[in-house]
Amino acid sequence: xxxxxTLAALFDYATEGMLVTNSKGIILRINPAAEKMFxxxxxxxxKKPVEWLIPMGTRDRHTKHRDGFSxxxxxxSMGMGMDLFAMRKDGSEFPVEVSLSPFNVxxxxxxxxxxxxxxxxxxxxxxxxxxxxxxxxxxxNLKASNEELQNFAYISSHDLQEPLRKIRAFGDRLKMMEYExxxxxxxxxxxxxxxxxxxxxxxxxxLLAFSRLTTRARAFQPVxxxxxxxxxxxxxxxxxxxxxxxxxxxxxxxxxxxxTQMRQLFQNLVSNAIKFRREGEAPxxxxxxxxxxxxxxxxxxxxxxxxxxxxxEEKYNDRIxxxxxxxxxxxxxxxxxxxxxxxxxxIRHGGNIYAESAIGKGSVFIITLKVKQPIxxxxxxxx
Amino acid sequence: MxxxxxxxxxxxxxxxxxxxxLITDALRxxxxxxxxxxxxxxxxxxxxxxxxxxxxxxxxxxDLNMPKKDGREALKEIKSDKRLKNIxxxxxxxxxxxxxxxxxxxxxxxxxxxxxxxxxxMVDIMNTVCHYWFKISELPQNG
Numbered sequence: 045x046x047x048x049x050t051l052a053a054l055f056d057y058a059t060e061g062m063l064v065t066n067s068k069g070i071i072l073r074i075n076p077a078a079e080k081m082f083x084x085x086x087x088x089x090x091k092k093p094v095e096w097l098i099p100m101g102t103r104d105r106h107t108k109h110r111d112g113f114s115x116x117x118x119x120x121s122m123g124m125g126m127d128l129f130a131m132r133k134d135g136s137e138f139p140v141e142v143s144l145s146p147f148n149v150x151x152x153x154x155x156x157x158x159x160x161x162x163x164x165x166x167x168x169x170x171x172x173x174x175x176x177x178x179x180x181x182x183x184x185n186l187k188a189s190n191e192e193l194q195n196f197a198y199i200s201s202h203d204l205q206e207p208l209r210k211i212r213a214f215g216d217r218l219k220m221m222e223y224e225x226x227x228x229x230x231x232x233x234x235x236x237x238x239x240x241x242x243x244x245x246x247x248x249x250x251l252l253a254f255s256r257l258t259t260r261a262r263a264f265q266p267v268x269x270x271x272x273x274x275x276x277x278x279x280x281x282x283x284x285x286x287x288x289x290x291x292x293x294x295x296x297x298x299x300x301x302x303x304t305q306m307r308q309l310f311q312n313l314v315s316n317a318i319k320f321r322r323e324g325e326a327p328x329x330x331x332x333x334x335x336x337x338x339x340x341x342x343x344x345x346x347x348x349x350x351x352x353x354x355x356x357e358e359k360y361n362d363r364i365x366x367x368x369x370x371x372x373x374x375x376x377x378x379x380x381x382x383x384x385x386x387x388x389x390x391i392r393h394g395g396n397i398y399a400e401s402a403i404g405k406g407s408v409f410i411i412t413l414k415v416k417q418p419i420x421x422x423x424x425x426x427x
Numbered sequence: 428m429x430x431x432x433x434x435x436x437x438x439x440x441x442x443x444x445x446x447x448x449l450i451t452d453a454l455r456x457x458x459x460x461x462x463x464x465x466x467x468x469x470x471x472x473x474x475x476x477x478x479x480x481x482x483x484x485x486x487x488x489x490d491l492n493m494p495k496k497d498g499r500e501a502l503k504e505i506k507s508d509k510r511l512k513n514i515x516x517x518x519x520x521x522x523x524x525x526x527x528x529x530x531x532x533x534x535x536x537x538x539x540x541x542x543x544x545x546x547x548x549m550v551d552i553m554n555t556v557c558h559y560w561f562k563i564s565e566l567p568q569n570g
Contacts, residue, residue: 213544
């Protein structure tokens with residue numbers, strides 16, 4: 045008796061809609077939650093066919109399904125992942141999720157249906173879907189405009205080289221033919237012009253090199269970083285000897301990368317360490333690495349290039365990686381693109397670059413690179 | 428035979444008048460006493476080579492990007508013509524892309540040079556190119 049009361053309370057006070065029909069689909073019992081959900085008064089649906097709750101257009105189909113269900117009854121849920129609609133008393137429709145369970149009492153078959161109004165969930169899902177689509181569109185547009193920008197940088201720097209080449213060539217010609225006839229001021233002007241043209245050419249070719257990192261990108265392949273570093277150090281032998289640089293290094297790992305870009309990376313970092321040395325002191329450069337795992341579980345190689353050079357103020361930590369960024373009062377030659385190239389390379393390889401430094405204390409550049417990259421199937425190991 | 432007496436007939440094919448001027452000047456500054464002719468596009472180049480005068484330059488300096496008929500098409504025609512294919516063709520262009528270099532070599536070009544920025548470099552290049560092709564022409568021809 046106690047149990048029956050408890051069950052009745054469960055039925056009456058459940059927030060989920062519940063109803064019981066016989067095998068002919070006649071509603072025998074319905075709870076207040078379901079009555080409210082469908083907009084009926086208490087008792088209004090008693091002994092009514094369950095089809096009252098089904099939208100006009102799908103009633104016939106429902107009757108057939110119900111007959112089928114009665115012949116082979118088993119618990120099932122409906123409406124999951126598909127658009128199932130119910131109809132209120134006023135004819136309005138709303139999305140529902142329904143689960144059906146057959147049961148027998150005294151050889152009579154009954155069906156209990158649990159009904160959930162999923163209007164809000166549907167709206168949320170639609171909103172999420174719309175938001176997702178919006179984001180996808182946005183990211184596609186961003187990708188397209190990025191590509192456009194990269195192509196623009198490449199094409200414009202390529203086209204800028206043309207008139208500049210002429211300025212230099214005819215300037216040279218003028219110098220060859222007329223220099224001796226010029227006054228001192230004229231000679232000075234001409235030399236300044238040619239110098240400026242040459243500086244501009246360096247800027248433009250650096251800009252081209254920067255944009256080529258992405259417009260002329262090649263596939264990743266396994267690269268032995270230790271070998272790359274050795275090659276770079278051999279190429280730089282002259283400036284290493286001239287500066288008296290002492291280089292200590294740890295054997296570096298093999299990672300998936302673009303070999304030419306790894307070369308560029310080490311070339312830029314080592315030549316910076318030599319270039320920004322303290323006056324009257326041989327540069328000491330230490331190259332080491334350790335394994336790390338990022339927050340997404342990717343294995344990273346973290347490479348440190350430390351020097352004992354002039355260093356820079358902490359406030360420049362981010363700025364030094366920007367293109368054409370040069371620090372206040374900097375007296376060193378170059379376009380200021382080397383570190384921008386390093387950053388772009390690190391990011392392309394799923395990592396990043398940071399610097400730690402203080403004036404007179406030397407600098408440490410920390411580069412992270414993903415160890416594994418998606419490599420295309422073709423075994424293309426040519427470079 | 429001393430180099431100063433060597434006379435090469437060189438044909439420049441370039442649509443850029445300033446470049447034709449610079450290349451011509453550079454050749455004049457070089458160690459070779461050249462006879463220089465100029466055409467402005469691939470069509471004129473082929474016309475020149477097929478002309479009645481039957482003139483065969485010793486060397487063609489060819490730009491790639493030209494109107495009417497570009498350097499690649501002209502090169503293809505020259506290298507597939509029995510009478511013309513032995514004329515050395517040196518591409519002298521602004522493009523230094525791997526793609527262009529590969530494609531041009533596959534069409535049978537003899538050298539590929541990107542136009543230098545300074546005039547001195549242009550003179551150096553002309554000296555090297557002329558010297559090289561003069562030396563090659565001195566070798567015994569075996570068919």
